[in-house]
Amino acid sequence: MKINKLMMGLAVSGMIFTVSALQLAQAKTELDTDDRCDVSLNYDVKIEPKKLVMSEKGTEKYRIEADKLFVEGKQVDLTDKQKKLVTQYADEVSAQVPEVIELVNEAVALASQAVSMALTPLMGDAAGAKFDEMMAGVQKRVDSVAYKHGDSFYLGATEDSMQSTFNDEFEQEMEQIVQNSVGTIMMTIGGQIMSGDGENFEAKMDAFSKKMDNLGQDIEQQIEAQSKGIEEKADRLCGRFEELLVLENQLRKEVPELASYALTQNASGELRQ
16 A cells, blocks of 8 residues: 555654664565555545445545445445445455554654664764654654544545645654754764774774764664564555455446545556456
8 A cells, every 4th residue: 555655754864874873773664565456445444333434535426334335425326246345345455454454553663763763872862852753743744644443543644635645744843853963963073083993083083983873772672572563564455455446346346336435546546457
């Protein structure tokens, strides 16, 4: 389901990710999904008890309530076979979306942990707090497109939803946090280098580089198990998502009113058939 799109907010500062330790941390928190999940959603998905709603830019396109189907607000007459398919599809979507939301939040939490582990030992608690603020901003934006409220779930992972969430305003917020921290970062790094082992600047730089390598290795070891668990969940979800698309294609063939409402499109922008 191209979950990586929900992580785009993590790449807001080129300077942050030039630190070798943090590059390793970022690499360990990326979801390694396969081509089966290399698709984009065409609709935002909302799940309520006994109701599934597919919408686009806030406008409902179709919904399923028990075995009833409503397309563009009008109820569609269904045969018993069609009702069974509609119910089966709604049940499967309702089962998968909460798992996707949980996975996304686990990935963001792991990324936040990796950032903190990389920066706090290097730059101190004050600078680390600034980047905790940045990651809190990322989490807040993610919560607006993938959330659970009681028995209701929402996944707004369409291109429009993502662009409106991780927009210019968000980038400006993150850039401001980074800019406000640049002085502290540079002074701290300079102090780390100059206080390091070595008789000259080149030797001190080498010592600092080795310190960064060791820090990166420590981070990788500490978050490897969590990262592996997330990747395994993503792989399982990809397999189930592929089965869901097969079911959806069958539903669209059996119910002509849904023929033009494909849930996904592939990386080239073509609707999944």
